[in-house]
Amino acid sequence: MVQRKGVGNFYLRGTVRGKGIFESTGTSDPEAAETLRIQTEARLLNQSIFGRQSTITFLEATEAFVAAGGSARFLFELNADGQPKGLAVHLRGRLLHTIKQSDIDKLAGQLYPTAGPKTRLRQLYAPFRAVWNHAARQGWAEVRTWEVPKAKLKGTNTPSGSSRRVGNAPTSYEHAAAFVTAMSPAPSMVMTALFFTGMRPIELIALEADDVDVAKRWLVIRRSKTGEPRGVPIHDFLAPMFESLCKRGGKVFRTHKGEPYPILENAGGQLNSAIAGARRRSGIKDISPYTARHTVSTQLVVNGVHPYVKDQILGHAVADMSRRYTNVPQQPLIDAINGIAVPEIWANVEWLAAPLVWSGKLVNSQEARRDRKRS
Structure with a gap:
């Protein structure tokens, strides 16, 4: 069953009780490959007798999760020399039902010994839970609550001993309006949407017109940071903008040249030149795309919005039940987002009369020309 392909890793190839298999062992060591062959044959045999839940590995659950539309980031990726890396690689061969809380905590300490709780949550616990929850929905694992590192509560403004990076604190809507209205229309529309949806910048940049239902005041994010889809309410103030921009189809938000913003890991970096220009023109230095969230x-x-509703809007909710209704507009969420008041200067912004027409224009100043040269 072990087969060598070229001078690289060994592969497993063959059939066990009618089930075919062809996959890399991830090793060029013949003894390690043979051990993996024995384990794989035993697992496939047990699966044919006892069922999927007793034999599925974390790697198989990860592959199923990604095939269903989940993000492979931090789970299974290839490094520069083509070798696999990620959580699924470290848990290669582990049966899903044998993984315990202590295993995940230990792995977090090994992979991220100096990282803070936010990093561990983003790069290990969140993707692990996304795979586990997907497996549970398929009946391959039991429904389970996993403990995660305690990070600073979202939406709070607790001072810390370290210096703050721009964007890590909230601001007032009047202050934000003075900054955003100093931008050219295209980036101004992006920032406006961020301040009245609470979406992550990368979620907004990737948004497709087909996933926006202006009439129902609802949009759908197909792939969120956690790999799970979610629904987002549309503020009444944003409705004319979305209705106009969605007419061209494809990506909703684009540059002044009509090109989609690149999808970058450093979400928000796509607006660097526009942000820099607005800072010079407005004199406001403490706002970035993440300030909006x-x-x-x-x-x-x-505004006194219930924490569960707030978490639903921002995509913090982990309840599987809520995800089943991703495409269904939820009135409490729509009412809550509409409770955010719109400053007069924002409500009267010039481009709001015809967003699609104005999206290709630049602000009328020498600074705009300088910004264009920098971008």
Whole structure:
């Protein structure tokens, strides 16, 4: 069953009780490959007798999760020399039902010994839970609550001993309006949408017109940061903008040249030149794309919105039941987002009359020409 392909890794190839298999062992060591062959044959035999839940590995669950539309980031990726890396590689061969909380905690310490709780949550616990929850929905694992590192509560503004990076704190909507209205129309529309949805920048940049239902005040994010889809309410203030921009189809938000913004891991970096120009023109230095998310979260708290509703809007909710209704508009969420007041200067922004027409224009100043040269 073990087969060598070229001078690289060994492969497993053959049939066990009618089930064919052809996959890399991930090793060029013949003894390690033979051990994996024995384990794989035993697992496939047990699966044919006892069922999927007793034999599925974390790697298989990961492959199924990604095939269903989940993100492979931090789970299974290839490094520069083509070798696999990620959580699924470290848990290669582990049966899903044998993984315990202590195993994940130990792995977090090994892979991220100096990282803070936010990093461990983003790069290990969140992707692991996304795979596990997908497997549970398929009946391959039991429904389970996993403990995760405690990070700073979302929407709070607790001072810390370290210096803050721009964007890590909320601001007032009046302050934000003065900054955003100093931008050219295209980036101004992106920032406006961020401040009245609470979406992550990368989610907004990747948004497709087909996933926006203006009439129902609802949009769908197919792939969120956690790999799970979610629904987002549309503020009434944003409706004319979305209706106009969605007419061209494809990506909703584009540059002034009509090109989609690149999907970057450093989400928000696509607006660097526009942000720099707005800072020079407005004199405001403490706003970045992520300021919007913190501001929405804080304003919802101030407005007395129930924490569960707030978490649903921002995509913090982990309840599987809520994800089943991704495409179904939820009135409590729509009411909550509409509770955010719109400053007069924002409500009267010039491009709001015809967003699609204005999206190709630049602000009328020498600074705009300088920004264009920098971008």
